[in-house]
Amino acid sequence: MDETTVAFWLGSYTPGDAGTGEGNGVGIRALRRDPSGGLVPVTHRASDSPSWVVQHPALAVVYAAEEFSGLILALRAARDGTLAAFGSPVDVGGGACHLSVSPDATSLIATCYGDGRVVVLPIDGDGRLTGRATDLAAARDPWSTGDASASATDALVADGLALLLGRSGAAAPDDEPDAVAVADADETAKAPDERPSRAHSSRWLPDGRVATTDLGFDLVRFWRRGSSTAAPLVLDHEVTLPRGVGPRHLTWHESGHLHVLTEYSIEVFTLRAGLDGRYGVVAGAQATADGAQDGDAAAEITVVGSREHLHTSVRGSNRISTMLIRGDGSELRAVADADSGGDWPRHHAEDGMVLHVANQRSGTIDSFAIDERTGEPARRVGRVEVGTPTCLAPARL
Template sequence: MRFLLGGYSADMGGSATGIGLLDAGGPDSPLASGPLGVGRNVVAAESPSWLARHPSLDVVYAVLEGRGSVRAYRRTGDTTFVPLGAEVAVGESPCHVLALEDALIVSCYGDGGVVRVALNADGRPGAARRWAAVAEGAPASDLASAARALRAVVGEEYADFVPHADDDESEVVASTRPSRAHQAASLPGGLIATTDTGLDLVRFWRSGREIQRLELPAGTGPRHLRAHPSGHLYVVTEHSGEVFALAADASGTWRLVGGAQLGAYPGDAGAELAMSRDGVFLYAGLRGSDTLATVRVRGGGETLQPVALAESGTIWPRHHVVARDTVVVAGQQADEIVSLAIDERTGVPGRVRHRTIAPSPTALLAFPA
């Protein structure tokens, strides 16, 4: 199995010089359990910190985080790409791109922007349009209601862990926190969900219009999303080290229906949220303690049960991908990629299978996807 590697270049304090190529045991294997090796770049790029593949074309997109732009790259050979079209400016510190058939949805951490970039028939990026920002007329947030809802979900035993926010404090806190858009996910029915780590929001969009805003408890910091076959949407938080379960009711309104503490240590920062192929387990990365938390999905998808906290085998696990019986982890501050075996009985990552040097890795993309 092979992966494309995103990373930080010198403009972001890293050592990557483009989009890299990781071999995880052979290009034709569906498994990632074999020896790891990083070859030459498939194309030069400055801080391509997140990568996405077009759903049907041989085109890959990268956010160039330090440049505030997104760029397309067309595949020209087995492991070669060339730029497709011009670089498109999108905002300050773009950190994620979601590739759809006709558009890219880019999340900008620096200024909180959620930006749609139109795509031509060949996948070439065109005009960029910023969707309405949080402060530009969307419904008011309600921290107090979110906190009350979460306490009801977790029960009396864990209610004290939920931050308190009265109605007066909510407006003051919301007005002083910066917006930090972080990720977008495509849901059935043309719905797009996005996270805002700074304002503790999960926002839902249709046709470029925000139709709902779900406020999570203050200070949790929703970062990355994972859609489940049950219809639930899971959110890992950067600041509080939790996974929340969201679900839509009969009217289509999304609500907080469950959650689990990951066992994070003080100072930990949540990173990626991945899922096993059968949807039974979720895997959340925690930077700081440098661990991977395993969570079991129970019931109809609304119940999340912490299983174990395991060593990631590297430093600052920025991103990870589950490939059948293996977790492949990008250790950003260790300049390496490691692979961990997953115990088939428990679902928990165990020993390090292999490791290899990689320059400031921040993202892994299965290649071909």
């Protein structure tokens, strides 16, 4: 590991009227590796609650989503980690909470938790955002009794899936305490079967398509390239998960499986494409070895460097769980839970055989050496106070 250059960008929640009012981060930090394996702040750029950051795959350009202002920033990065504005911000609104850049670096996707929108922003050859923003097709709740028959059919399939996986099937609204806890006040006036769309993350797949999650509608949506700038991505198909599970983040395994972590039910659903190219659920597993606890909310899922394990983070009980990958890559089993080292592990990142955990409420990055045999985060090798961390993104300078 190179201990002299910037290794990660760190997003955070900041104070202020436009922010959460509870954050004490300073914006976007540049972090380098410490000889011990932990991380050390280098410099920072002020920004309004940049809760998600990601770097261009080939250029020293960083993109940040200011969650509460709704602005997407492009920033040019210098070798020492300083960041400078690179073009004008693009306003996407809607509580943008996640960004991903296409492998060919022509598009950036912003997913908006606030209003459920999925937005595509073109990227110029120099990494600058062009200023255009295109909304993709809005999601429909497949579990709503008033939705179209096709969605109702998807819901029926998902209900059958729930029974296959040993679940109780579609949960009534009263059975979703976590969903109710995070609902906005104005949602209490909605009809009993009306839920808000909550687009939460996106992942580009090896075949050029992209998958997005809708935490509010229990959907994983798959998109393919469109034929015009007016329709840069078009909906290919959707996968409906059991009601109330809350799909949050995704990770890809080289075996050809897409693993989906659910925030509310604390599970991992494994998806695989069939001969027709459409994805379907092939397995489901509990995301923690010791089960979920009251107040838990799953956060992030990653593949360990050995490719034989996954890590999931769970807020509330503050755990990092290790899952063993078996068989053809679809069989998962949670084998161990470890303390996250702080409070509210919102995000984590693999760094070779070190795991860095962004503990939001304790305001720390806690770093752990990974046991090469078991894949478990073991000895803590570093801890640094950084404000209110929300996202760790690998840097390439």
